[in-house]
Amino acid sequence: MANHRRRRTTLTSLSKKQWVRIVATLTAVGLLASGAAVSRNFYAQEQSSKSRVTAYSATDSSALDVSRGYDRQPIKGLKAGTAMVTVTINGKSRVVLGTKFTDVKSVLDAGDITLDPDDTISPSLTTKVSESTSITITRASADLQTSTTSIAFNVVRKTTSALPKGTEQVKTQGVKGVMETTSLVTRSGSHIVESNIFTSYVKKAPVDEVILVGTGTTSSSSSSSSSSAASTDIGTTTPVGDMQKWAHDYMLSNGYTEADFTATVYIISHESGWRVNAVNPSGAYGLPQALPGSKMASAGSDWATNYQTQLKWFWGYCAQRYGSVQGAYSYWQAHSSY
Numbered sequence: 001m002a003n004h005r006r007r008r009t010t011l012t013s014l015s016k017k018q019w020v021r022i023v024a025t026l027t028a029v030g031l032l033a034s035g036a037a038v039s040r041n042f043y044a045q046e047q048s049s050k051s052r053v054t055a056y057s058a059t060d061s062s063a064l065d066v067s068r069g070y071d072r073q074p075i076k077g078l079k080a081g082t083a084m085v086t087v088t089i090n091g092k093s094r095v096v097l098g099t100k101f102t103d104v105k106s107v108l109d110a111g112d113i114t115l116d117p118d119d120t121i122s123p124s125l126t127t128k129v130s131e132s133t134s135i136t137i138t139r140a141s142a143d144l145q146t147s148t149t150s151i152a153f154n155v156v157r158k159t160t161s162a163l164p165k166g167t168e169q170v171k172t173q174g175v176k177g178v179m180e181t182t183s184l185v186t187r188s189g190s191h192i193v194e195s196n197i198f199t200s201y202v203k204k205a206p207v208d209e210v211i212l213v214g215t216g217t218t219s220s221s222s223s224s225s226s227s228s229a230a231s232t233d234i235g236t237t238t239p240v241g242d243m244q245k246w247a248h249d250y251m252l253s254n255g256y257t258e259a260d261f262t263a264t265v266y267i268i269s270h271e272s273g274w275r276v277n278a279v280n281p282s283g284a285y286g287l288p289q290a291l292p293g294s295k296m297a298s299a300g301s302d303w304a305t306n307y308q309t310q311l312k313w314f315w316g317y318c319a320q321r322y323g324s325v326q327g328a329y330s331y332w333q334a335h336s337s338y
Contacts, residue, residue, distance in 0.1 A: 087111060087135045101129050108135075116140065118186060118193045140188040144198060151177030151273040153206040154244075154265055156235035163214025174209025177202060179273040200278045205270045210235070234329065237262040243274055243287075243307050250308075251315075256325070263329035267338060268314070276307045288314035 084095050085107045096111035105125040108115070115121060118140035123133070153174035163169055180203040186194040236258045239245045244265060251261050271289040272278035279285055285293025286303070287310045296303035299313035318328040322338070332338045 083131050085129055085131060085133055085135065087113060087137065089113070089137045090139050103128055104133075104135055107133075113137070118188055120188045120191065138189040140186050140193050142184055142186040144182055145185045145195075146180065146182045148203065149179045149181065151179050151202065151206045151269065152240045153177070154208050154240055154269070155211065155238045156208045156262060157211045157213050157238075158233050158235040159215045160212045160233075161214070161216040163212055164216050165214050167214040169212045169214075170209065171212050172207065172210040175207035177206030177269070177273060178204040179275060179278075197277055197279060199281050200275055201280045202270060202273045202278075206273075208237075208266070234259050234262050234266075234326070237265045239265075241274065243311075246308065247311055250311075256315075260325045263325045264311075264314070266329060267325075267332055268311075270332070270336075271338075276305060276310065286310045288317065290317075 081099050082097055083099065083101050084097055085101060086093055087096055087107065094111070096107050096113075098107065098110040101107055101110070103125065104121070104123060104127050107113075107129055108125075115137070116139065120138045120140075122136045127133075129135075153176055155174065157168075158171075179200065181200040182198045184196045184198050185192060239248045239261075247264060248261050251264070252258075268274055268287050272287050274287065276287060277285075278287070278289065280289055280291075282291065283293075284291040286296060287307060288296075290296050290310075290313065293304065296310055296313040299316065300306060300309035303309050303313065315325060318325045318338075322328040322331055328338045
């Protein structure tokens, strides 16, 4: 009797050829699955690498030029509510991040930015801030600055018998001198914070205007007698400025002569241009260019700033070393120093 039941196929009943087909099919399916997974991962990575350019990036130096729109997305890793304020120091900008900004000072504290005494800041430390606030700091800087000023010349009147009495003649035209001063100037932007004199000396001495005053009886007085008269008369000098006026009055009140004053004006004009704080590169200081300047402390503790103290020391020095102010003048004429 025939058996009509469906024959059940088992793994053990498969032929070798069937086994080869099954293995090939499974391998193809596996490759397709893994390929899909790789493609999916690659696409995901590509998408993540193309991070969206936000309206403002705290880490991108070029982001300062990016428009600050309302579409800015939170920067990864920052707390919600983090504010970003731009601080510009001497033209270079940086961003300070924080969550508790109240005023400009709080931004500087968060950014560990210290102000030096001579720095300028805008807006002020107490100004309230927002992300639209731009803080500008200008650091003070120092450099050497050289300038020149004029030194007034004096009018010196000298008597001569070569001219009739009552007549005058200009022998030498007056020429202003030049004082060169180099200062250490500290600036904050365009504002000068401090200026200290480094050196200040007579670059070109003034030339006195010499006027001859006639004392002769006739216009035919001998030239030899006029030369003799001129050589013994150093002239009478008209004071210029408060310092010279004080010196003139003080000297005449204390036994000095007009010639002594003329000698004083000539030496001081050539040594310091009548600048109390004149400083020669050698270190000589003040009206008389004492070396060192502290020598003048013997005349007063205010020797560095008081012209009267400096002049009193000068007269005493001339008397001690040259016998008189005119003695110092004669020495200066021969040696261009005293």
